[in-house]
Amino acid sequence: MNTDMTNKFKGRFGSFGGQYIAETLMPAMSEVENAFNIAWNEKSFHEELSFYLKEFVGRPSPLFYAERLTERLAGAKIYLKREDLNHTGAHKINNTMGQALLARRMNKTRLIAETGAGQHGVATATAAAIFGFTCDVFMGEEDMKRQEENVKRMYMLGAKIIPVHSGTKTLKDAMNEAMREWIATSQDTFYVIGSAAGPHPYPMIVREFQKIIGEETKQQIMEKENRLPDSVIACVGGGSNAIGIFTPFIQLKSVKLIGVEAAGLGINTDQHAASITGGKVGILHGSKTYLLQTEDGQICNAHSISAGLDYPGVGPEHSWLHDENRVQYVSITDEEAVNAFMELTRFQGIIPALESSHAIAHTMKIAPSLPNDHIIIVNVSGRGDKDMQSVNQYLGKK
Numbered sequence: 001m002n003t004d005m006t007n008k009f010k011g012r013f014g015s016f017g018g019q020y021i022a023e024t025l026m027p028a029m030s031e032v033e034n035a036f037n038i039a040w041n042e043k044s045f046h047e048e049l050s051f052y053l054k055e056f057v058g059r060p061s062p063l064f065y066a067e068r069l070t071e072r073l074a075g076a077k078i079y080l081k082r083e084d085l086n087h088t089g090a091h092k093i094n095n096t097m098g099q100a101l102l103a104r105r106m107n108k109t110r111l112i113a114e115t116g117a118g119q120h121g122v123a124t125a126t127a128a129a130i131f132g133f134t135c136d137v138f139m140g141e142e143d144m145k146r147q148e149e150n151v152k153r154m155y156m157l158g159a160k161i162i163p164v165h166s167g168t169k170t171l172k173d174a175m176n177e178a179m180r181e182w183i184a185t186s187q188d189t190f191y192v193i194g195s196a197a198g199p200h201p202y203p204m205i206v207r208e209f210q211k212i213i214g215e216e217t218k219q220q221i222m223e224k225e226n227r228l229p230d231s232v233i234a235c236v237g238g239g240s241n242a243i244g245i246f247t248p249f250i251q252l253k254s255v256k257l258i259g260v261e262a263a264g265l266g267i268n269t270d271q272h273a274a275s276i277t278g279g280k281v282g283i284l285h286g287s288k289t290y291l292l293q294t295e296d297g298q299i300c301n302a303h304s305i306s307a308g309l310d311y312p313g314v315g316p317e318h319s320w321l322h323d324e325n326r327v328q329y330v331s332i333t334d335e336e337a338v339n340a341f342m343e344l345t346r347f348q349g350i351i352p353a354l355e356s357s358h359a360i361a362h363t364m365k366i367a368p369s370l371p372n373d374h375i376i377i378v379n380v381s382g383r384g385d386k387d388m389q390s391v392n393q394y395l396g397k398k
């Protein structure tokens, strides 16, 4: 992608973020930015969004006290934010409903999206179906093989899937293709980006649509405990579920925020997806941020057992929150994540997504040494029904 420094200071988080995009993409970006700013200031847009989040997505999602897990770990008191209970099974629908409503306001007729694991593709296809958009989803050929069930779900919802054969045939290539397609079609097409990553205004827009998670959480913990939590923990792929739950707490310095990246086979191997804890600053998908790259600046392949964390970059706001020391970023291996997956399943009756299992694994690591009155809230970003095959395969191999 062209790395022209258009609009150098727009959408910056410290020195991160920005719009490192081709000049030809600027009008489309500006159109989205302006439309969002207008909509976000209108009461009617918020009413519309709230209606669909409540009646279609099923919000608010519960904040659930994990009593047996708390007893087993015999330390901190653990609450789970149940994003797994949303329609389509994860937090992604919060964002796709928001962007689809924005697209409708802009009189667009077609949605395009990139997808890796297929979760964002399904959430976009779902929003397209309820509002009557045509929908094309770009997906790496390799991912289409690995995520067959989600490919079927997207077809079923009426979306067309466009296989991407370039590069490593995975998410980052799908995102490149989607942007290329958008340059040619932005007249009638809205590009729905799936995480708090990419060029400005997307990291800001996705954060605004996902911060409902943190707003509800804050209100719910005040109702249940009459005080703020001590720690809030979330997994970080591109960073949307994490920034969503963190945002209302960022100004509240007593609340410790922890982002959990995927360490794959280990942070010291080349088989991980830990962009902040194991990467360097560079430019990917129009944004300056931490990412996985070789000495000469080639983007590396990410690896994680959870397809949703398998992205070689991270949203720019997380890079900034890391450098500002406001959020602590840690990493969890495939093995630790699978253990946590089994633990929550067997001892709490909740099958979490493998992505979310990374946040649970870190909670299991730190909770035993914390006092009983320390409150941890973990974001269960999605449910694990989609991960049966991955977990069985992993446990079978061992």
Ligand SMILES: *Cc1c(COP(=O)(O)O)cnc(C)c1O
Pocket (backbone or CB within 6 Å): 090, 091, 092, 119, 120, 194, 195, 196, 235, 236, 237, 238, 239, 240, 241, 242, 308, 309, 353, 355, 356, 381, 382, 383
């Ligand atoms: C996609 C996905 C993630 C990772 O994306 P973020 O933008 O980092 O939130 C995490 N959990 C689930 C369940 C997902 O589907």
